[in-house]
Amino acid sequence: MTTTHRTTRAVLFHELGGPDVLKVEDVALRGPGPGEVLLRVEAIGLNRAEALFRAGAYYYPPTLPGSRLGYEAAGVVEAVGEDVRAYAPGDLVMTAANFDFGVHGVYAERAVLPQEFVVPRPAGADAVASAAAWLTYSTAYGGLVETAGLAAGDHVLITAGSSGVGTAAIQTALRLGAVPLVTTRGEAKRQRLLDLGAAHVICTESEDLVKEVRRLTDGKGADIAFDGIGGPGFAALGDALATGGTAVLYGFLDPRPATLSMNWPLTVRTYANGALAATEAFRDRASAFIGSGLGNGTLAPVVAETFDGLERMADAHRLMESGTHTGKIVVTVGSPR
């Protein structure tokens, strides 16, 4: 399967900018080479990283014109390279994002990926749930469980709780028997976050985060902070920690430099899911955590909205940039031509 050349429809952008720069075009598609699989995409999970990349604000730049986009998809293996034994045509898989999406971007009907960039879909999970599962849950699992050592009874402060990763972190904390204290900026999502299992919601635009966390923990402070925002607000998270607590910084929704609390001693860890996802051992552990959680119902992807067709990608990005969503935005892809 190394010589078949054809085309696929894919979302490209030729200049940096807002959602309008996203275009659906026909692009060349080669067959899978050694170690590669050809994925027929059924659903695409959106990540904030893709909006940042499209705007030129991610940690690496796109190559323009003609950049691809997209970390996360669920679909069906359509063909494999001649030496690939782990997967066969017809296998249901999802991407385990650890690649330059300017090259391998999965906003497409079909994409060729190295086999280490896919994992089997959790048993029984449909394409939409699978497209919403890997990056959120593996980041929550890797950041909270493997990096911070989250344990039953811990108070864990989860910022941007309505984000894709935030909703997964709430479920992960509950699954471990920890107590999720969750932030959102305004009042609009307070009830939704309580419904999703937050033990308490702190609206950062109107409430004093440090005072609230101290009040909710009998003055002790949270054991762990799990933060996707960064910026100057990062210092307050350290201030809200118990002595010797751990703050894990995994995102930069606020692009300004993160500032450090003087509430010492505290441990600050940064978290990059791609570094862990590069190892088969982590992919196996995260897959087991996600699969068992979806199987027993302790994890259930929160899907904010589903858009039908690659042509709706710009609308899906507009929703993401509106910040009004809770959970994951998914774009489904119809039957390929």
Ligand SMILES: NC(=O)c1ccc[n+]([C@@H]2O[C@H](COP(=O)([O-])OP(=O)(O)OC[C@H]3O[C@@H](n4cnc5c(N)ncnc54)[C@H](OP(=O)(O)O)[C@@H]3O)[C@@H](O)[C@H]2O)c1
């Ligand atoms: N390190 C890693 O391996 C890793 C993995 C996955 C994601 N990430 C990062 O994690 C972050 C979250 O990604 P995501 O896809 O889960 O996000 P998302 O679903 O797009 O959620 C964003 C939400 O965060 C809240 N927020 C708080 N401050 C914000 C700000 N300054 N600008 C925009 N939104 C803000 C908003 O909710 P409220 O209105 O409720 O406050 C907003 O709806 C991103 O920085 C992403 O790059 C990192």
